[in-house]
Amino acid sequence: MDRRTTIKWVLSASAAWPLLGKPAGHADSALPVRGYGTDPDLLAVYRPGKLWLLTLTVPQRRLAGILADIIIPADDHSPSASAVGVVDFIDEWVSAPYPASQRDRPIVLGGFIWLDAEAARRFGKGFADLAATEQTGICDDICDESRTLTVLRDAARFFALYRDLTAGGFYSTPVGRKDVGYLGNVPLARFDGPPPALLRKLNLP
Amino acid sequence: MPFVTAKSHRSAYDVIVVGSGAAGGQSAYALCMDGAKVLMLEAGRRYSPATETPMFQTPDLAPLGAVGTPQKPFGFYDATVDGGWDVPGEPYVRASEEPAGRFEWWRARMLGGRTNHWGRISLRYGPYDFKPHRRDGLGFDWPIGYEDIAPYYDKVELLIGVYGSNEGLENTPDSSPGCLLPPPKPLVSDLLIAQRAKRLGIPAIPGHRAVLTRPLDFRHSPARLHPGNVTAQKILAEDMRNRAACIWATPCGRGCSIRANYQSTTVHLPPALTSGNLDITTDAMVYEVTLGRDGRANGVSFVDRTTGRQQHATARVVILAASACESVRILLNSKSAQFPNGLANSSGRLGRYLMDTVGSTVSGQIPLLESLPPLNEDAADGQQLYVPWWLYPDQRAGKLPFARGYHIEFGGGKRMPGYDTAAGIEWLTGGSYGVKFKQDVRRYYGSFVYFDGRGEMIPNDHSYCEIDPSVKDKWGIPVLRFHWRWSEHELRQAAHMQRTFADIIASMDGRTHGVVHSDGAKAIAPGGSIIHEVGGAIMGSDPKTSVANPWCQTWDVPNLFVTDGAVFASNADKNPTLTIMALAWRAADHILERMRRKEL
Numbered sequence: 004m005d006r007r008t009t010i011k012w013v014l015s016a017s018a019a020w021p022l023l024g025k026p027a028g029h030a031d032s033a034l035p036v037r038g039y040g041t042d043p044d045l046l047a048v049y050r051p052g053k054l055w056l057l058t059l060t061v062p063q064r065r066l067a068g069i070l071a072d073i074i075i076p077a078d079d080h081s082p083s084a085s086a087v088g089v090v091d092f093i094d095e096w097v098s099a100p101y102p103a104s105q106r107d108r109p110i111v112l113g114g115f116i117w118l119d120a121e122a123a124r125r126f127g128k129g130f131a132d133l134a135a136t137e138q139t140g141i142c143d144d145i146c147d148e149s150r151t152l153t154v155l156r157d158a159a160r161f162f163a164l165y166r167d168l169t170a171g172g173f174y175s176t177p178v179g180r181k182d183v184g185y186l187g188n189v190p191l192a193r194f195d196g197p198p199p200a201l202l203r204k205l206n207l208p
Numbered sequence: 209m210p211f212v213t214a215k216s217h218r219s220a221y222d223v224i225v226v227g228s229g230a231a232g233g234q235s236a237y238a239l240c241m242d243g244a245k246v247l248m249l250e251a252g253r254r255y256s257p258a259t260e261t262p263m264f265q266t267p268d269l270a271p272l273g274a275v276g277t278p279q280k281p282f283g284f285y286d287a288t289v290d291g292g293w294d295v296p297g298e299p300y301v302r303a304s305e306e307p308a309g310r311f312e313w314w315r316a317r318m319l320g321g322r323t324n325h326w327g328r329i330s331l332r333y334g335p336y337d338f339k340p341h342r343r344d345g346l347g348f349d350w351p352i353g354y355e356d357i358a359p360y361y362d363k364v365e366l367l368i369g370v371y372g373s374n375e376g377l378e379n380t381p382d383s384s385p386g387c388l389l390p391p392p393k394p395l396v397s398d399l400l401i402a403q404r405a406k407r408l409g410i411p412a413i414p415g416h417r418a419v420l421t422r423p424l425d426f427r428h429s430p431a432r433l434h435p436g437n438v439t440a441q442k443i444l445a446e447d448m449r450n451r452a453a454c455i456w457a458t459p460c461g462r463g464c465s466i467r468a469n470y471q472s473t474t475v476h477l478p479p480a481l482t483s484g485n486l487d488i489t490t491d492a493m494v495y496e497v498t499l500g501r502d503g504r505a506n507g508v509s510f511v512d513r514t515t516g517r518q519q520h521a522t523a524r525v526v527i528l529a530a531s532a533c534e535s536v537r538i539l540l541n542s543k544s545a546q547f548p549n550g551l552a553n554s555s556g557r558l559g560r561y562l563m564d565t566v567g568s569t570v571s572g573q574i575p576l577l578e579s580l581p582p583l584n585e586d587a588a589d590g591q592q593l594y595v596p597w598w599l600y601p602d603q604r605a606g607k608l609p610f611a612r613g614y615h616i617e618f619g620g621g622k623r624m625p626g627y628d629t630a631a632g633i634e635w636l637t638g639g640s641y642g643v644k645f646k647q648d649v650r651r652y653y654g655s656f657v658y659f660d661g662r663g664e665m666i667p668n669d670h671s672y673c674e675i676d677p678s679v680k681d682k683w684g685i686p687v688l689r690f691h692w693r694w695s696e697h698e699l700r701q702a703a704h705m706q707r708t709f710a711d712i713i714a715s716m717d718g719r720t721h722g723v724v725h726s727d728g729a730k731a732i733a734p735g736g737s738i739i740h741e742v743g744g745a746i747m748g749s750d751p752k753t754s755v756a757n758p759w760c761q762t763w764d765v766p767n768l769f770v771t772d773g774a775v776f777a778s779n780a781d782k783n784p785t786l787t788i789m790a791l792a793w794r795a796a797d798h799i800l801e802r803m804r805r806k807e808l
Binding site for chain 2: 038039040041042043045046048049053054073074075076078080081088092095096099101102103104139142146147148149150163166167170171172174175176177179180182183184185186187188189190191192193194195196197198201202205207208
């Protein structure tokens, strides 16, 4: 289906953005409201789940990983998002007691529901069970909010947030730092500034 | 036993210093090194940078990728303990929730206070900055001039270690020979900004930050700082030897376990403690300066946070250095028959003329900086270069619609990746995902630049704090209520910043991100949010219109001093910390001299 046809088809009907009541997830009532406090141990290692319960269900985590890997798949440079723990990162994020997380949680969970509904509407299956081209067919329609049809605006906002979360989790890891070529966070005896050849190339003094 | 509880306080100290940050640290250092017995009271907990600083921790080891939350607003690894815009159990009140009337108050509850996380930008006020009213008829002149404080700027720079350069620019003072450490090498983005800004007539010069770009001169500086005082020289030389130079890694805002930048806890307090003249009590929340029958301060009352009990300590002299607003709060809460409106408030000016810095930001993306080869650009953690205020001639010629200037802090480079590295970049990528997204992130990483304007606010009658009539903190201490209003000068200045930054980005063939505001009210950051709040107990030459005299001594109570930002009579664009320290050292020398003469 070409893009023009897709748009017509999408316009005719797309899955409605779900109106969530109480957020889904089995552990909501157990969400701690305290967070890590104002004086946490900064030297400890905090794995997701250490400070507050992770709340995504098994099917949600499966979908979370599939979508994260559509956004950041493995390539010649580095492995995929899910391979470096991004699902745990996102689960930690949407389960946290802070305002940003409380704001993002219904968007992410709503997005998951919307993806499945849209997949069912278009292809009669859950999003996780679609072929890769079918999945990207849906993602193409919501990946750029500025070019997205009005009826898909909520889904596009979800996708933008989810891409930020996926990238946030991925580029925070050693794999992500290496992927972009970050060389810092090592002690140096001296700092010599940029190499002269690079400055010449850029016509800088 | 330098860290003591209220139980083991001496029966009397020469001086009580309330607060342990830039002002308290500097006051205690100068007094102790010259033999005065000092008790320092800090509201927060004891804090040890050597053992608590997360130097090389990466965001994947922290909750939520180390992003800021209300409990750690500047990120998980920020040094601040028990602080931020909200301190649990210690509220404050805003008279208005309107954006234009909003004031935000950042506090820390830890030894060393906000010096543990601050930006280390250390700019001198210039001659104009002490006499602004004389130049344009607005605000107030200080009762001192640049020449009074210049020797103390030299001393503070020698002691704490500040990098920078002498450029001989208007109202941007040079330091005495040997005071500054060499500036760090600029980044690629710094050099590009400097090159393009210069074409617009905007000068970029080396920044001034309290970071050791090489070891301190422990052989010569101690004698310059403490002439004739062999004991002090020995203590300081040993301490300077124990401070390492910068290792060109890890953000300064986390604090520095190797003591390569200035924080009170790594620079002022260790030698003061070594002198044997300093006792420190942490968790001591001072709420009142007590008055003797002779009308002089005889000590302070505080809540011991560990027991909740009220305690009292006595001394010949009391120095408030609790931060501008906290010191004002203590004075306003120190009511007596003699001072029904708060101590040292016979002028009625206590709490008045609160100022912050005008702040405005524009960021952009620079195609010339895309896809550069991998480089280690941690450098000095920013401010390798900056732009001092450069439009004095235009202002003199009446070509600008506002009084007073601003400087520009800017940055870019290949910073440690984290949550922000690839967030919200669809304005560049068109919403890519998949392998293309990864390519886009590599392409754009390190190609972003930001410009922060930091400008002078003129004191006005509508920006002040007072005691709220009903709200108390968890210790039962009445809290502050803030009133805030910008004048047209600040709003127009903020709009001017936006246009200037957009011009610089355009001159780099870059793209600005987001709206460039021509409306100053939309361009300006809320009051207090730059965390340069000063004023509230301003110094002056007339007891009727000011709270303190040129020595930071309150007009009303001769043995009561305020050495923090509260005494500022103006808030030049230059970040206040270096000036706070210079004033505090000058006041300490004055106190020592008066004590020797038995006048205090």
